[in-house]
Amino acid sequence: MRRVSSPRVAIRPAATEQSAVLVTPRSRLGGAACDSLLRERENLVEQLRGHRRPDHPREQQRMGRGIVGLRRRRRAAATLRRAGKGSFVLIVGPDGCGKSTLAWKLIEERRGDYAKVLHMHWRPGLLPRPGGLVGLKAGDPTDPHGQEPHGQVFSYALLAYNWLDFFLGMWLRIVPVRANGGLVVMERGWMDIAVDPRRYHLAVSSKLVESLGRLLPSPELVIVLEADPRILRDRKAELPLGELARQIGRWRRISFPSRTKRLVLDASQEPERLLDHVAHALSVM
Numbered sequence: 001m002r003r004v005s006s007p008r009v010a011i012r013p014a015a016t017e018q019s020a021v022l023v024t025p026r027s028r029l030g031g032a033a034c035d036s037l038l039r040e041r042e043n044l045v046e047q048l049r050g051h052r053r054p055d056h057p058r059e060q061q062r063m064g065r066g067i068v069g070l071r072r073r074r075r076a077a078a079t080l081r082r083a084g085k086g087s088f089v090l091i092v093g094p095d096g097c098g099k100s101t102l103a104w105k106l107i108e109e110r111r112g113d114y115a116k117v118l119h120m121h122w123r124p125g126l127l128p129r130p131g132g133l134v135g136l137k138a139g140d141p142t143d144p145h146g147q148e149p150h151g152q153v154f155s156y157a158l159l160a161y162n163w164l165d166f167f168l169g170m171w172l173r174i175v176p177v178r179a180n181g182g183l184v185v186m187e188r189g190w191m192d193i194a195v196d197p198r199r200y201h202l203a204v205s206s207k208l209v210e211s212l213g214r215l216l217p218s219p220e221l222v223i224v225l226e227a228d229p230r231i232l233r234d235r236k237a238e239l240p241l242g243e244l245a246r247q248i249g250r251w252r253r254i255s256f257p258s259r260t261k262r263l264v265l266d267a268s269q270e271p272e273r274l275l276d277h278v279a280h281a282l283s284v285m
Helices: 031-049 057-083 099-113 152-179 206-213 229-235 241-253 271-283
Strands: 010-013 020-023 087-092 117-120 183-187 221-226 261-266
Touching: 087 099, 087 152, 087 271, 099 117, 099 183, 099 221, 099 271, 117 152, 152 183, 152 206, 221 241, 221 271, 229 241, 261 271
Parallel strands: 087 183, 087 221, 117 183, 221 261
Antiparallel strands: 010 020
């Protein structure tokens, strides 16, 4: 009787998956045996992958970016847990760049990696709103430049009051949270006055504002969001294109302490992509 040798089965890694795929030379098999082995191969591939691979190239690319971003964020979280340290992140940029969206996504993503999370929109708020002390109504947030600036004397008095709130609030609220392994996310921050004093109805020197800012505790990471002014204008029609372009250029010239890392990101990207960049920056600090 003639002895029938079993077909050789080779194993090689798949091109895009971290799993093994069985490859069998079809020409050396009969029809029924070939179909049986092909079915076994398909079942094995399904078990190894756990899901069907998307057919469309865009779906494959999107899934690949999601996996890379998830791994990057997990490595960042593991690094921070091992170090046991907190982080102070400042998010700045003109209107419409997505500061609040990125801030909330960062908080939700990293809430479990820190002992405490503190979110501030502009100033620490340790002191009451100065306008409320003198009976002034809050300005319209949809028209930040609608009100004329105060006189110089009152402007510098308000500047001193706000700086005192930043100084006390940072040392009494932000520094303890960061020292105890917490995450502090602040939007705009003190330097926003130097970039856009009109928003705060102040007629003050930008150089003085920057000098006072260097006396405050500095964040580890400053995220500067910028994009084409037309994109920002479409998102928020609060400021003209010329003013948006001016603020983008002004943020590029703002100087931060050398120990502070500046991360400039294109705000036209998806929030998830921005979050991946921020997670990577936190992991390597």
